[in-house]
Amino acid sequence: MAYRTYLMVCAGTGCVANQSMKIKERLEAEVHKRGLQEEVSVVTTGCNGFCAVGPLMVVQPDGIFYQLLKETDIPYLVEEHLIKGRPVKELLYTPPTEKVPIPKMSDIPFFADQTLLVLRNRGLINPEKIDEYIARGGYEALAKVLTTMTPDEVIKEIKASGLRGRGGGGFPTGVKWETCKHAAGDKRYVICNADEGDPGAFMDRSTIESDPHAVLEGMLIGAYAIGSSEGYVYIRNEYPIALERLHVAITQAREYGLLGTKILGKDFDFDIRVVRGAGAFVCGESTALMASIEGRPGEPRAKYVHTVERGLWDKPTCLNNVETWANVPQIMLRGSQWFSSIGTGDVSNDPWGGSKGTKVFSLSGKVNNTGLIEVPMGITLRKIIFDIGGGIKEGKKFKAVQTGGPSGGFIPESLLDLSVDYEELTKVGSMMGSGGMVVTDEDNCMVDMAKYFLSFTQTESCGKCIPCREGTKRMLDILEKITAGEGTEEDLALLEELSNMIVESSLCALGGSAPNPVLTTLKYFREEYEAHVKEKKCPAHACRKLITYAIDPAICLDKGHGCHVCAKNCPDGAIVGETKQAHAIDPMKCNKCGICYDVCKFDAITVE
Amino acid sequence: MGKMTIEDLARIRDAARYKIALRQGAGRVKINVHMGTCGIAAGAREILTTVMKEIESRDLHDVIITNSGCAGLCSQEPMMTVEVLGEPAPVKYVFLTADKVKKIIDSHVLKGLAVKEYALALGSETTR
Numbered sequence: 001m002a003y004r005t006y007l008m009v010c011a012g013t014g015c016v017a018n019q020s021m022k023i024k025e026r027l028e029a030e031v032h033k034r035g036l037q038e039e040v041s042v043v044t045t046g047c048n049g050f051c052a053v054g055p056l057m058v059v060q061p062d063g064i065f066y067q068l069l070k071e072t073d074i075p076y077l078v079e080e081h082l083i084k085g086r087p088v089k090e091l092l093y094t095p096p097t098e099k100v101p102i103p104k105m106s107d108i109p110f111f112a113d114q115t116l117l118v119l120r121n122r123g124l125i126n127p128e129k130i131d132e133y134i135a136r137g138g139y140e141a142l143a144k145v146l147t148t149m150t151p152d153e154v155i156k157e158i159k160a161s162g163l164r165g166r167g168g169g170g171f172p173t174g175v176k177w178e179t180c181k182h183a184a185g186d187k188r189y190v191i192c193n194a195d196e197g198d199p200g201a202f203m204d205r206s207t208i209e210s211d212p213h214a215v216l217e218g219m220l221i222g223a224y225a226i227g228s229s230e231g232y233v234y235i236r237n238e239y240p241i242a243l244e245r246l247h248v249a250i251t252q253a254r255e256y257g258l259l260g261t262k263i264l265g266k267d268f269d270f271d272i273r274v275v276r277g278a279g280a281f282v283c284g285e286s287t288a289l290m291a292s293i294e295g296r297p298g299e300p301r302a303k304y305v306h307t308v309e310r311g312l313w314d315k316p317t318c319l320n321n322v323e324t325w326a327n328v329p330q331i332m333l334r335g336s337q338w339f340s341s342i343g344t345g346d347v348s349n350d351p352w353g354g355s356k357g358t359k360v361f362s363l364s365g366k367v368n369n370t371g372l373i374e375v376p377m378g379i380t381l382r383k384i385i386f387d388i389g390g391g392i393k394e395g396k397k398f399k400a401v402q403t404g405g406p407s408g409g410f411i412p413e414s415l416l417d418l419s420v421d422y423e424e425l426t427k428v429g430s431m432m433g434s435g436g437m438v439v440t441d442e443d444n445c446m447v448d449m450a451k452y453f454l455s456f457t458q459t460e461s462c463g464k465c466i467p468c469r470e471g472t473k474r475m476l477d478i479l480e481k482i483t484a485g486e487g488t489e490e491d492l493a494l495l496e497e498l499s500n501m502i503v504e505s506s507l508c509a510l511g512g513s514a515p516n517p518v519l520t521t522l523k524y525f526r527e528e529y530e531a532h533v534k535e536k537k538c539p540a541h542a543c544r545k546l547i548t549y550a551i552d553p554a555i556c557l558d559k560g561h562g563c564h565v566c567a568k569n570c571p572d573g574a575i576v577g578e579t580k581q582a583h584a585i586d587p588m589k590c591n592k593c594g595i596c597y598d599v600c601k602f603d604a605i606t607v608e
Numbered sequence: 609m610g611k612m613t614i615e616d617l618a619r620i621r622d623a624a625r626y627k628i629a630l631r632q633g634a635g636r637v638k639i640n641v642h643m644g645t646c647g648i649a650a651g652a653r654e655i656l657t658t659v660m661k662e663i664e665s666r667d668l669h670d671v672i673i674t675n676s677g678c679a680g681l682c683s684q685e686p687m688m689t690v691e692v693l694g695e696p697a698p699v700k701y702v703f704l705t706a707d708k709v710k711k712i713i714d715s716h717v718l719k720g721l722a723v724k725e726y727a728l729a730l731g732s733e734t735t736r
Contacts, residue, residue, distance in 0.1 A: 006630070262611070
């Protein structure tokens with residue numbers, strides 16, 4: 001008998017880490033115990049996107065959204081919802097600023113303002129079942145392409161759609177395919193770049209986890225267009241769930257003959273191999289990635305000759321990012337016109353003339369609704385952060401958003417109404433990047449944040465070229481100096497000079513974009529740098545060497561009656577005073593950890 | 609299975625399509641069986657099973673079956689509400705039995721003709 005209800009349990013990495021598989025087992029056990037196994041089906045899906053409230057589950061067809069589930073909630077939930085038909089209020093989502101819970105997923109602002117194209121199957125299919133992908137129109141685009149279109153027509157359609165690389169560069173995909181198709185060579189390769197390494201980025205991982213076949217189908221269509229019979233997916237080994245689902249998907253596609261020879265009975269052969277990366281950031285760079293597949297050290301090369309001409313094993317190679325590939329089947333199925341109707345600009349004459357389609361972002365940092373979102377190009381940053389993201393945590397003040405990961409830049413509040421597209425983001429000194437979006441609030445020191453991202457790129461620099469290897473190291477030294485209160489005004493000028501030198505002379509984009517966080521913070525938050533070097537103060541109170549904690553004796557005694565909680569919690573024994581007396585901090589012993597500040601219920605502790 | 613043809617693809621798609629459509633909350637008809645304590649005591653579980661069996665045996669793929677709590681008319685249980693897309697108002701049926709359910713499905717769900725003699729009232733509630 002068909003099921004009346006589906007319990008769609010999120011099995012993305014975030015929810016699995018929060019024990020969603022135990023929730024699933026418990027649900028199955030309870031459903032059995034109640035004799036509902038013929039009526040109710042428990043389905044595991046890819047990442048639902050609302051990672052902030054996982055482990056989560058959606059009850060379909062009602063569309064009821066349950067969040068923050070615990071194993072112990074399950075028996076009650078099954079009895080109430082599945083037997084008595086009453087959604088359990090306590091397990092529904094309530095927006096942080098409101099009191100009434102929202103039962104339906106489609107009414108929750110986080111979901112309501114998104115446009116799902118790449119992630120259209122998320123939460124609806126079990127990513128480990130090819131039949132469910134096919135049921136949602138999967139491999140239909142491939143069938144259409146193989147039966148009704150020539151390779152040139154496919155390329156023309158992709159060009160007309162205005163699709164541009166989602167991995168960061170924003171290169172027009174159709175132009176890349178066309179160049180690769182016409183490059184001289186007896187063999188051609190397609191590669192899917194799933195080496196996602198930016199801190200705070202998880203778009204590619206989640207896309208593969210929720211819909212691996214969309215990526216495979218995109219690669220198949222690309223291979224047909226450029227005339228390739230061999231493809232690679234280069235994916236980080238630290239993505240175990242994505243890796244597993246990719247293997248399952250490839251195995252199932254092979255069983256169905258959707259990978260292999262004479263695909264769908266046509267004269268088209270193609271197969272895909274998975275290569276696991278060891279987790280070096282630089283291997284996300286195309287030439288380093290290809291070197292890594294070949295078994296050589298993952299280092300980039302100068303690109304006088306592009307990889308579309310001579311890439312993997314010196315053959316013409318077409319490399320696209322996970323999200324770019326996942327866009328392809330939808331474009332072929334629904335047409336370039338439909339795709340180019342979403343987004344900004346005009347691509348009818350110039351492939352660089354606009355940003356079309358949607359973009360997946362991983363929203364993280366100090367925002368209420370952290371998670372994975374997909375939005376149309378041209379949306380404003382304000383809408384992403386305050387509507388979908390639900391604003392800043394604990395009602396604090398927004399300071400800046402870092403887009404594009406360590407290669408991108410910080411964008412201040414004055415630019416929040418900026419249209420999110422390739423050109424606008426680059427204009428303000430940041431970039432689209434692969435889609436990481438880290439939100440910072442008033443408690444984040446911009447110098448410290450720049451230092452954090454630079455320390456990442458510095459550590460990940462492969463060391464092949466001097467500007468990146470030595471330059472980022474010297475920049476980091478200067479930032480260390482500034483955050484320790486030892487910086488001078490000349491240091492700021494030197495930082496800028498070094499940044500420009502590195503941008504201009506680095507071998508690859510890793511070095512070429514590494515100074516962006518520093519350049520943008522210098523541009524938009526120069527007063528914070530100046531406070532550090534001139535007044536030796538950290539306005540956000542984040543740089544430990546520049547702050548001092550003190551106890552206001554009057555408040556401590558009058559309001560707190562010398563409660564002694566701070567002294568009990570101080571790991572350094574730096575707080576003196578007995579219960580019912582005013583307390584004080586011994587600056588010689590204080591390590592500035594801020595624990596006393598957090599535990600004091602009477603706001604008696606000040607930080608300067 | 610062996611190598612797939614384009615016809616196989618369409619076959620698999622059609623076979624699994626309805627299942628997926630229900631997961632998206634898409635359907636022409638929504639049947640809501642009231643399952644408060646009162647409903648269950650009066651036999652709502654049997655009604656729900658009957659609804660599912662009858663929908664299955666008629667091979668209907670556009671009917672969403674769901675359940676809700678007590679509707680406040682405990683004396684007239686078991687009850688269910690039938691909502692057909694495009695009809696001005698849902699219809700609430702009372703004092704149900706398996707036979708009545710069959711008739712309601714044949715008439716209301718399949719032909720769009722509400723079974724007035726089993727109905728409590730027209731236009732009493734919306735569930736979506």
